[in-house]
Ligand SMILES: Nc1ncnc2c1ncn2[C@@H]1O[C@H](COP(=O)(O)OP(=O)(O)O)[C@@H](O)[C@H]1O
């Protein structure tokens with residue numbers, strides 16, 4: 480056997496003690512040195528491998544790659560390295576301490592070190608094979624754990640987002656409830672004066688009739704009065720435009736009574752409406768809900784659209800009427816807001832099997848498919864700040880869901896929009912009243 484610098488300068492026994500594979504190859508890639516680690520891990524003794532090509536001893540070696548790698552070490556005279564991360568193993572060897580986890584082969588870092596001869600030329604390459612199986616397995620586990628944590632973290636991020644949304648929604652519904660309470664309070668306060676004003680107007684009407692009849696009686700007997708009195712009366716009558724006054728007074732009173740009736744109805748609807756927080760199941764008339772809601776929003780709607788009612792013959796349904804008011808309110812307000820200039824809003828009700836459907840159709844601007852996809856998302860709005868909160872339809876959706884109902888929409892840009900709310904006639908299996 481040839482002698483190398485390595486063998487001359489380092490005790491072979493020392494190399495045998497190293498806990499790493501160490502062997503030497505010449506330019507023809509023949510094995511020229513083989514330490515105890517290599518003997519024990521390859522199962523091949525020194526005599527058996529000495530002088531044989533490494534491709535003979537390790538037939539599974541990546542031929543092309545390794546030849547180039549070693550040629551470079553010979554040519555450049557500088558060491559080269561491979562790590563398990565790029566190439567888990569180069570030499571197929573069993574690892575030191577078998578570890579469970581599906582690693583059947585030693586994971587290794589390899590070093591290719593040039594060995595120079597007396598003239599300074601690279602005559603051989605020393606190959607060191609370090610067993611890093613334990614570290615590799617641990618590192619892989621660590622990477623898996625880190626990526627699992629990353630996934631968990633992003634899931635948590637999503638949850639935190641949802642929580643924030645839910646909280647925001649809660650705040651909004653709290654606000655709605657507060658506004659409802661305020662409206663109920665105001666409605667209550669208005670109700671009292673409206674009561675006595677109505678009764679006073681009724682009395683005034685009666686008094687007026689009496690007074691006018693009395694004046695008429697005087698008129699009929701005017702010829703009994705001295706002419707200068709008659710003249711004074713005529714002057715006074717002309718001064719107050721008596722004929723017109725007598726004709727108009729009745730009309731004014733009737734109009735006022737009408738106005739008071741309307742205020743009363745609005746107040747009562749407002750009181751109904753402000754009970755949105757009530758969550759009692761009742762048998763109620765959907766048309767009643769639609770009408771009282773319409774009264775509340777008519778102010779907002781009347782300048783934008785005529786409202787057409789196309790009501791079917793509906794049975795009472797088991798529902799939370801004050802919550803349904805909220806649903807219809809949102810749909811009607813959205814319909815009115817979608818109309819540019821003047822348009823029409825149609826309220827259509829029908830019976831369908833054991834459910835009723837309520838359709839709100841508008842002749843407004845309609846929606847693109849991208850908008851339709853998001854309309855039920857909380858806080859989705861295409862309206863300017865201050866006009867839309869983006870909560871209407873998300874609240875509507877959850878109320879309809881609570882009724883075990885369904886809401887759908889048909890719309891396209893420029894074609895108007897129809898929302899259809901389907902509500903089951905009854906909630907439980909009990910018999911209808
Ligand atoms: N009838 C409709 N016509 C056209 N677009 C509508 C209609 N109803 C709802 N939308 C769209 O859905 C969005 C969300 O509605 P909504 O949840 O009520 O919130 P907001 O009315 O506060 O914007 C609106 O901003 C609008 O873009």
Ligand SMILES: [Mg+2]
Pocket residue numbers: 809812813867869870871872
């Ligand atoms: Mg809205």
